[in-house]
Amino acid sequence: MANDGDPLEARAIARVQDGDAEAYDALVSKYLRRVAAIAWSITRNATDAEDLAQEAFVRAYQNIGRFRTGEPFGPWIGRIVTNLAFDVMKHRRKFRHEELAETARAARRDDADVPAMSNDLGARIDAAIESLPEMQRLVARLHLVEEMAHGEIAAVLDLSEGTVRSHLSHARTKLKEKLADLYD
Amino acid sequence: MTDDDDKFFERLRGDAASLRHRVDDATLARIHARIRERIAPKPTVADVLASWFRPLAAGLTALALAAAIGLTVNVSEGSFDEEQVEIVMGGDTYRVGD
Numbered sequence: 001m002a003n004d005g006d007p008l009e010a011r012a013i014a015r016v017q018d019g020d021a022e023a024y025d026a027l028v029s030k031y032l033r034r035v036a037a038i039a040w041s042i043t044r045n046a047t048d049a050e051d052l053a054q055e056a057f058v059r060a061y062q063n064i065g066r067f068r069t070g071e072p073f074g075p076w077i078g079r080i081v082t083n084l085a086f087d088v089m090k091h092r093r094k095f096r097h098e099e100l101a102e103t104a105r106a107a108r109r110d111d112a113d114v115p116a117m118s119n120d121l122g123a124r125i126d127a128a129i130e131s132l133p134e135m136q137r138l139v140a141r142l143h144l145v146e147e148m149a150h151g152e153i154a155a156v157l158d159l160s161e162g163t164v165r166s167h168l169s170h171a172r173t174k175l176k177e178k179l180a181d182l183y184d
Numbered sequence: 185m186t187d188d189d190d191k192f193f194e195r196l197r198g199d200a201a202s203l204r205h206r207v208d209d210a211t212l213a214r215i216h217a218r219i220r221e222r223i224a225p226k227p228t229v230a231d232v233l234a235s236w237f238r239p240l241a242a243g244l245t246a247l248a249l250a251a252a253i254g255l256t257v258n259v260s261e262g263s264f265d266e267e268q269v270e271i272v273m274g275g276d277t278y279r280v281g282d
Contacts, residue, residue: 054222057223
């Protein structure tokens, strides 16, 4: 989701702003996979991730008039899906009265939603990341699993790069402790 | 951050790649289709009415056109007959336009 100044992207956005709905296809094709991955990183639920990706693109389309020409579309749609996903998580917490321990949360996930882990190592890393506090967990997941750069994460989460680095630093310390037996 | 930290994170990143959520192409196509459907311009009442009445109007126009052409042909044939004038003069009948 880099700020690549893609002229094709800029042209597609201009056409969409002029009312050409078909031009939106190019933007959806370019960013859908990434947007779904961000949604999944937050909700950890495939169905929610699908719905949120869809909703994010529809909202972005409805508000395309507010989009500033020349800006990259990626971070914008990333922020939209992140905010929607956070809303879903808040809603879930509120209605399920979730006060479960961080470790229990990892255990009650729907197994079908979790990517196949080829070995125990994957499962250990996944559980360790899931045990982190919310923002550290999200930043760590986007950086380690989705391989997003600090700047990309900052843009998507609407944080400064310094804050992202700080979350990552805390996450690193905790993960190193939790996974000490694997990485010594 | 120490070199050790860097190496740890690098190794962790390599191992964590297997955790990536991969959305398959069929799912992507399904989401894309839903987005397309939701952003497609919705027809207004006028559009819906127009879509119903357009074929009807076209049919009526065709009928009217056919009727007009038929009438023109009839009229021109009729006027030809009507232009036959019989003149009787001194017991003889003369026809004009036969």
